[in-house]
Amino acid sequence: MSWLHELYGYIVEPFLWDGALLAVEIAALAMVGGVLLGFGLALLRLSRIGVLVGAAWTYIWFIRGTPQLLQLVFLYDALPPIGIKLDSFTTAVIGFALNEAAFSAEIIRGGILSVNRNQGIAAAAFGMGPFLTMRRIILPQAMRAILPGMANDSIAVLKGTSIASVIFVNELTFRSQQIVGQNFKFFTVFTAAGIIYLMLTSAIAGIQWLLERRFNIELERPAPGSSALGRLLGRGGQAMPAAAVASAASRHGAPPRSPASAAAARNAWLGSISGAVGEAGTEDVFVACDNIWKAYGAREVLRGINLKIKRGDVVTIMGPSGSGKSTLLRLVNHLENLDRGEIKIAGRHVGYRLANGVLRPTR
Secondary structure, three states: HHHHHHHHHOOOOOOHHHHHHHHHHHHHHHHHHHHHHHHHHHHHHHHHHHHHHHHHHHHHHHHHHOOOOHHHHHHHHHHHHHHHHHOOOHHHHHHHHHHHHHHHHHHHHHHHOOHHOOOOOOOOHHHOOHHHHHHHHHHHHHHHHHHHHHHHHHHHHHHHHHHHHHHHOOOOOHEEEEEEEEOOOOOHHHHHHHHHHHHHHHHHHHHHHHHHHHOOOOOOOOOOOOOOOHHHHOOOOOOOOOOHHHHHHHHHHHOOHHHHHHHHEEEEHHHHHHHHHHHOOOOOOOEEEEEEEEEOEEEEEEEEEEEEEEEOOOOOOOOOOOHHHHHHHHHHOOOOOEEEEEEEEEEEEEOOOOOOOEEOOOO
């Protein structure tokens, strides 16, 4: 009992908690800087410019391939001779941030690549630019793949701050060594330090769990039947009160009970929709493709395509794989540029302007 009492005394020791707070500050600042720099590196790795891809790959290769301890010592010892003098805390933050950037870049890049490419194509079809698409479409979906890796890195950086003691950062491990140097109680002091680290990393794990629930769109849409895990997490679907059901039935009428009446109601509904579409003006041409040509290099995909679609028409484009179905749709949405011909939407050029008799893309 005396050992446990002594251990508890070290766990609540303000001297150790001051060092733990310093470790948290270093880890938090390093993660913010590392994630921002890593996001930029991830975008460079996804770029189509070979020089940028090569530069980002070289940085990641070098940082991941060298020990972090050597990187800290290099920053601490190599910068002062060239006139750059930093204190131990700043050196530790910069060193951990530069190291984390390399790992964050690959985590973020993997998360972005995990999102279906058609999501970006659909966003472009709505006229969304690359940055808006990344912020509103790609990243929210990529976060589910990014968060676990980022949480692991956050825990690793927090624990890794212990090596900052080599550049005389007075963090938790360094302070534990100072106490041990006085009383030689290695096991008790370092056990207390380990428990403090465990408390801090458990807090990070809890934040990860909350963020994963925040970005899990499936949890935000209650299903008709909830799973055991869903019931455990308190996210199961809730039954509609009987009074609400009765009120809805009185307003809208009881649903058809026989298959014949259900089929009749469905046919009447489809007929009303067809009539509404027909009244919208079946003679108005909404999409007009005139003499469309498109080639990728020496491969000719579309040759002299003419197509007119009236307002309200439902059109199916059929053909074997590679016949140009998707290419035609991308041309209509202005996701690709025309080689020849013109496309009009409601009688106007969309995404193009006529200059000297030639269609030029406006963006």
